[in-house]
Amino acid sequence: MRRYSFLIVALIVFAAMTGIVAFRVLAGSGQETGQRPASALPVAAYTVARFEFADIVEALGTARSKESITVSARVSDTISRINFESGQLVEAGDILIQLNDAEQVAGLSEARTTLREMQRDLERVNDLISRGVAPQQRQDEARAALERAQARVASIEAQLADQVVRAPFAGVVGLREISLGQLIRPGDPITTLDDISAIRLDFTVPERFLANIRAGMMIEATTNAYPDHVFLGTIAQIDSRVDPISRAVTVRAEIDNTDGRILPGQLMVVEVRRDQRSSPAVPGSAITRYLDDSFVYVLETQDGVTSAHRRNVELGLRTGDVVEVTAGLEPGEVVIAEGVHRVREGVPVTVTAQRDFGQGGSPDSPAAVTQP
Structure with a gap:
């Protein structure tokens, strides 16, 4: 009996000591929490700005001269005079060669x-x-x-x-294929003649884009010869037939080439722009995706405390690191651009860096983007 009484008293004493220790720990924790609140998360912020976006149909095209012929004689005879050099500019009616x-x-x-x-x-x-x-x-x-x-x-x-071979139109002659005193026959090539004051750029697009392409639309073209230059032109004609094998239609654009930089036969990358618009945009690093939802964290300041709040957004096209926002944000609002993986709804933050891509353009690529 005494043994059981001793055990009961020991258990009561142990429980009392445990309660006292727990009380002191909780009290100390509460005091420490009250004295040192949780620190704000450092983040990089971005002020929402407008950028120029457009849907783009992209294709490969081949540059062709406005006019192009292979010059030849109509009769057989020996050449008595040559009046041109390779690469020379000639006017319509200029004598190229004289036969005996x-x-x-x-x-x-x-x-x-x-x-x-x-x-x-x-x-x-x-x-x-x-x-x-x-x-x-x-x-x-x-x-x-x-x-x-x-x-x-x-x-x-x-x-x-x-007996006189003349230039039928103004242009640039190619390489000379004949020599003085040579016997020439009808059809023998003398040289080529190209009018490159304007370039006809032929390219093909799938038939599904027919509803989006029309004569007069602006195009942009680039070539490896001038990677940093964009050539502007307009669509002149659209072929009246769709290729039944490739299901593509040929489109012809015209590009001004008075400086003569584009040569016939060059391969060019063509971009046809449509639905050009100015929309709010954010960096791609600011966007978080979960299932079918896309959201960003918008910064709001109240009583001197800046906190992050989740905002669902609808996205459009993308260029470089900038993504179009079609709904959910307005220009001027501030969002978290970096560090979103550590942020939760309502958490206090401190802005340690500001990202700025500028207004009305793209940070590292053309403003328009290719349609996905």
């Missing part, structure tokens, strides 16, 4: 002499007829002979013109 025309010049001289004789003969016949000496039939014969002589002169003049 000695035979044609002699024939023309003879034909013109005959023509003058026929004209004098007709004048004599007319005089005789006016005096009633010659019959009317003689006048008809003289007139027919004169017309034959005129036709002969015109024929040789045409042959003589074929």
Whole structure:
């Protein structure tokens, strides 16, 4: 009996001591908490700004001259004169080469002499007829002979013109393919001639984009030769047929090329912009995704304390590190740009850095973005 009584007393004493220790710990913790509140989380902030966005249809295109031909002669003869050098600018009508025309010049001289004789003969016949000496039939014969002589002169003049090869339009000649004294035949290449004052850029787009493309739309094109330069142009024509195999349609754009930097045959990356707009945007690092929701943490200051509050947003397109916000944010609001993984609803924060991409543009890439 005494043994049980001792055990009961020991348990009571142990429970009392445990309660006293717990009370002191809790009291000490409460006092320490009251004296040293939790510190605010350091974050980087970003002030929401507007950026220019656009849906883009991207394609590969091939540059072509406004006009382009392979220059050749129409007759066979030897080359007596060359009036151009490779890469030279020429005007419409400029003589490129002259073929040997000695035979044609002699024939023309003879034909013109005959023509003058026929004209004098007709004048004599007319005089005789006016005096009633010659019959009317003689006048008809003289007139027919004169017309034959005129036709002969015109024929040789045409042959003589074929001995001269002229530029049919203004442009740049290519590499010279002939030499002085060379015998040239019809169809033999002399050089190429390209009018590169404007470039026709042909590219194909899938047929599903037909509803979004029309003549007059602006395009931007780039080439590896000038990676830092964007060439602007407009859509001139859209082919009347869709390729039944590739299900794509050919689109032709025109680009001003007065500086001559684009050469025919160059490969270019084409971007067709549509639905251009100015929208609020935030850095991609500011966005948190959970299931089907996307949200950011907006900073709000009250009674001198800055805290983070979750805000659901709807997102649009993306360029570089900037994401379009179509709903949920307004320009001027401040969001957490970095450190969102440590933030919870209502937690106090302190801004240690400010990210700023500027207004109305993109930090590291073109403002418009490719449609996903």
